[in-house]
Amino acid sequence: xxxxxxxxxxxxxxxxxxxxxxxxxxxxxxxxxxxxxxxxxxxxxxxxxxxxxxxxxxxxxxxxxxxxxxxxxxxxxxxxxxxxxxxxxxxxxxxxxxxxxxxxxxxxxxxxxxxxxxxxxxxxxxxxxxxxxxxxxxxxxxxxxxxxxxxxxxxxxxxxxxxxxxxxxxxxxxxxxxxxxxxxxxxxxxxxxxxxxxxxxx
Amino acid sequence: xxxxxxxxxxxxxxxxxxxxxxxxxxxxxxxxxxxxxxxxxxxxxxxxxxxxxxxxxxxxxxxxxxxxxxxxxxxxxxxxxxxxxxxxxxxxxxxxxxxxxxxxxxxxxxxxxxxxxxxxxxxxxxxxxxxxxxxxxxxxxxxxxxxxxxxxxxxxxxxxxxxxxxxxxxxxxxxxxxxxxxxxxxxxxxxxxxxxxxxxxx
DNA sequence: CATAACTGGCTGGCTGGCCAGCATGGATCG
DNA sequence: CGATCCATGCTGGCCAGCCAGCCAGTTATG
Numbered sequence: 001x002x003x004x005x006x007x008x009x010x011x012x013x014x015x016x017x018x019x020x021x022x023x024x025x026x027x028x029x030x031x032x033x034x035x036x037x038x039x040x041x042x043x044x045x046x047x048x049x050x051x052x053x054x055x056x057x058x059x060x061x062x063x064x065x066x067x068x069x070x071x072x073x074x075x076x077x078x079x080x081x082x083x084x085x086x087x088x089x090x091x092x093x094x095x096x097x098x099x100x101x102x103x104x105x106x107x108x109x110x111x112x113x114x115x116x117x118x119x120x121x122x123x124x125x126x127x128x129x130x131x132x133x134x135x136x137x138x139x140x141x142x143x144x145x146x147x148x149x150x151x152x153x154x155x156x157x158x159x160x161x162x163x164x165x166x167x168x169x170x171x172x173x174x175x176x177x178x179x180x181x182x183x184x185x186x187x188x189x190x191x192x193x194x195x196x197x198x199x200x201x202x
Numbered sequence: 203x204x205x206x207x208x209x210x211x212x213x214x215x216x217x218x219x220x221x222x223x224x225x226x227x228x229x230x231x232x233x234x235x236x237x238x239x240x241x242x243x244x245x246x247x248x249x250x251x252x253x254x255x256x257x258x259x260x261x262x263x264x265x266x267x268x269x270x271x272x273x274x275x276x277x278x279x280x281x282x283x284x285x286x287x288x289x290x291x292x293x294x295x296x297x298x299x300x301x302x303x304x305x306x307x308x309x310x311x312x313x314x315x316x317x318x319x320x321x322x323x324x325x326x327x328x329x330x331x332x333x334x335x336x337x338x339x340x341x342x343x344x345x346x347x348x349x350x351x352x353x354x355x356x357x358x359x360x361x362x363x364x365x366x367x368x369x370x371x372x373x374x375x376x377x378x379x380x381x382x383x384x385x386x387x388x389x390x391x392x393x394x395x396x397x398x399x400x401x402x403x404x
Numbered sequence: 405c406a407t408a409a410c411t412g413g414c415t416g417g418c419t420g421g422c423c424a425g426c427a428t429g430g431a432t433c434g
Numbered sequence: 435c436g437a438t439c440c441a442t443g444c445t446g447g448c449c450a451g452c453c454a455g456c457c458a459g460t461t462a463t464g
Binding site: 034035036046047049050054055056 | 452453454455456457
């Protein structure tokens, strides 16, 4: 075995552990996600978490990696259907609303990871890689759309993508934590802002 | 004494404790901010934290309250100097850059509070009150500027304020966690988006 | 039978909360 | 005016509970 971290992490149980940890962190936070809880929810023994991952920290890194891949793939898929300015804006709006309403766990996980990143270099690089890859995926698609003459915008594709992603995360937080804020009103305003960044090609 | 929570919290030591806790939470996170550390940094005994605040949770609520007041006041002050669309956009841009560069602790504290809000109703309402009051302060100023015919925009002032705040938080997070992202490029793009939401009065 | 997968009891370290008691300074009394 | 006595701010040792990590041992696999 080349690396004790890589102990057949594709196996059924390893996947279940990463999954359970992901869910638990979103629900209870990192501190509340004890090996005991996570092991029970994954249907394995506590010792196995150590056997596979060695430490809580490395398990968290694995969670971040996994989410990164899933997230980037899902986004690339949806974005591939975007073909015009209108498509792009409505895609952005819909994905924000869907995130807030149906999968807030993702935002909460991201929150925890950002928090941990302040103190843990490994998690920091993984988290930064996660947002970076997502932005890169979006940037690539934006560049392609511009090349194909379907949309136009100023500046680098990656800069635009990073900005859009930042808007999404910020509004999701705002909307999740402040129940008084109106989801529709805020997303409408934000859509208008996004639209101004992208225009029909000349 | 009417309420044991209100044990002369204006006192010198109480203030030092809240301050030390604030700093520590931003640096070490909530879990890492043990009574032992915080007490040492505030220059008081561990027992005093309990004497004043009763529990860690209530101390955190106090930190949130304090920050809320400070933050809203500071923003209202700066915003009072804004008198035109250009002023508003450049104020927003400058305040985002200043936050990222000079006071990331505020963002990190907010991050921790958001995270805790998921599990603690008291902190949730305090955090939501914090962003709510900040948005309300900005909204009031925006409404005034519109009434005075200095700027114009669509929709409710509070909706616009909430959106702008969300943008700020999201970009700050993005920029703090992803060192590769270019601060100037992203803030420029974001400024353009903001500008589209506010226009000269007809 | 050998090796890898897996289990769960154990432990040392740490943490929030508790509380018995100390110190300080003002009021009361002789 | 000095002695006595509290009230209140404050201290730090103690404790019960919890948790990540360890590891000796058991089960599955080939």
